Amino acid sequence: MYVCICKGITERALREAVYQGAGRMRDLKASLGVTEQCGLCACHAKEVLDQTLLQKSQVQNFVPQSACMCERQSETGTQDGLGAPDVLKPRRKLELTI
Numbered sequence: 074m075y076v077c078i079c080k081g082i083t084e085r086a087l088r089e090a091v092y093q094g095a096g097r098m099r100d101l102k103a104s105l106g107v108t109e110q111c112g113l114c115a116c117h118a119k120e121v122l123d124q125t126l127l128q129k130s131q132v133q134n135f136v137p138q139s140a141c142m143c144e145r146q147s148e149t150g151t152q153d154g155l156g157a158p159d160v161l162k163p164r165r166k167l168e169l170t171i
Contacts, residue, residue, distance in 0.1 A: 076107065076114050076117050076118050076121060077105075077106075077107050077108070077114035077118065078114070079109075079110040079111055079114070080105065080106045080107065080109065080110065082105050082106070082107050082114070082118075084121050086105060087101060087105070087107070087118060087121045087122065087125070088121065088125045090104050090105055091122060091125040091126060091129060092125070092129060095122075096126065097122075098115070098118065098119060098122060101118060101122060
C-alpha cells in the first residue's frame with residue numbers, strides 16, 4: 074500500500090528502510106524522502122515505523138544467541154544431535170598391541 078503518493082513510497086519500502094537501520098522519521102525522510110512535500114503521509118509513516126520497530130525488536134529478542142547447530146555437539150557426539158555422524162571431527166586410529 075502506498076504511504077506517500079507524492080514520492081511513491083510504499084509500506085514495504087518503509088519497512089525495508091527500518092530493517093536497514095532507519096529508527097526515526099528523520100532517517101526515513103533522509104533515505105526515502107517521506108514527508109518532504111505535502112506531509113500528509115507523516116501519520117501513516119510514523120505508524121509503519123513504530124510497528125516495524127516493535128516487530129524488529131521482538132525478532133531480535135526471540136533469536137537464540139547461537140542458532141547454528143553445527144557449533145554445538147550433543148551428548149551423543151554428533152553435530153546435530155539427531156544421530157548424524159560427526160564428519161568434521163577427525164577420528165583417531167586405534168592400534169592394538171598384543
